[in-house]
Amino acid sequence: MKNTLWLMLVITLFMTACTNSTSGEDDTQQHNDREQTENTEKDTPETGHDGQGDNTKEKGQTDKKESNKEKNSEPAYKIDKETSSIVPLKEQANEKVVLLTIDDVPDTYSIDMANTLKDMDAEAIFFVNGHFLETPEGKRKLKKIYDMGFEIGNHTYTHAYLPDLSTEEQRKEIVSVSDKIEEIIGERPKFFRAPNGANTDFSKQLVKDEGMVKMNWTYGFDYFEPYMDPEKITEAMVTGKGPEVDVPNSLLKPGANLLMHDREWTNKALADIITGLRDKGYDMADPDLIKTIE
Numbered sequence: 001m002k003n004t005l006w007l008m009l010v011i012t013l014f015m016t017a018c019t020n021s022t023s024g025e026d027d028t029q030q031h032n033d034r035e036q037t038e039n040t041e042k043d044t045p046e047t048g049h050d051g052q053g054d055n056t057k058e059k060g061q062t063d064k065k066e067s068n069k070e071k072n073s074e075p076a077y078k079i080d081k082e083t084s085s086i087v088p089l090k091e092q093a094n095e096k097v098v099l100l101t102i103d104d105v106p107d108t109y110s111i112d113m114a115n116t117l118k119d120m121d122a123e124a125i126f127f128v129n130g131h132f133l134e135t136p137e138g139k140r141k142l143k144k145i146y147d148m149g150f151e152i153g154n155h156t157y158t159h160a161y162l163p164d165l166s167t168e169e170q171r172k173e174i175v176s177v178s179d180k181i182e183e184i185i186g187e188r189p190k191f192f193r194a195p196n197g198a199n200t201d202f203s204k205q206l207v208k209d210e211g212m213v214k215m216n217w218t219y220g221f222d223y224f225e226p227y228m229d230p231e232k233i234t235e236a237m238v239t240g241k242g243p244e245v246d247v248p249n250s251l252l253k254p255g256a257n258l259l260m261h262d263r264e265w266t267n268k269a270l271a272d273i274i275t276g277l278r279d280k281g282y283d284m285a286d287p288d289l290i291k292t293i294e
């Protein structure tokens with residue numbers, strides 16, 4: 001009996017571990033009581049916080065990896081603050097792109113997923129949890145993903161639900177990961193994604209002060225039970241539809257920000273997801289071309 005209870009608890013924790021809604025945009029509807037400000041906020045322009053942001057940047061720039069492409073001086077895209085989609089900044093930028101993102105990294109499948117992406121010449125952002133970097137193995141994995149040329153993002157230390165934390169705890173959750181990442185790869189992350197897409201006024205400002213652009217996502221399905229299967233998740237990611245979790249209409253559109261995780265079924269599906277999206281005429285956006293905080 002005790003064992004059964006434990007098993008149920010573990011399963012429940014697993015099911016809710018990363019995210020609870022299909023769309024990062026809709027996330028606040030599920031957390032209405034706690035996150036009323038998410039959609040109504042008016043972010044200030046990303047120019048006013050020179051101090052810390054500039055400092056962290058200088059540190060990172062001195063150690064730019066060789067395998068990564070040269071940072072394009074002119075960004076071609078930006079992350080839309082409200083929808084987290086990828087918006088072209090200039091006319092010549094290919095509009096028909098999607099951004100691939102992999103969360104809860106580096107757990108079991110991140111290296112395999114990075115290899116698949118690399119083999120297929122597809123770009124992605126890997127959002128890292130600090131607790132995975134406590135072992136030499138975790139550090140080695142992060143370094144490897146970075147050395148393969150992938151963008152590294154901050155996904156908090158313990159995968160915490162930020163609205164439940166004090167401001168000091170939020171600061172620790174966020175800043176400690178950037179510190180750890182910098183120790184390992186020599187630069188601080190430029191992108192941030194909150195677990196469950198749940199940001200607070202405090203965390204938004206802190207993320208900006210830390211020189212990071214925050215993003216939620218357009219759609220993702222691999223954390224819902226019906227889609228924990230390679231074929232099902234492929235179909236859902238390529239069509240943008242998740243009828244079994246009340247997403248009957250496609251969310252796939254130019255600039256869509258696609259959420260995936262370090263999970264067995266997503267790892268198995270990744271090549272087919274990329275091929276399927278390309279068959280529909282979509283390129284994978286290069287995170288190096290996305291505007292960051294200067």
Ligand SMILES: [Zn+2]
Nearest residue numbers: 018103104195
């Ligand atoms: Zn996550």
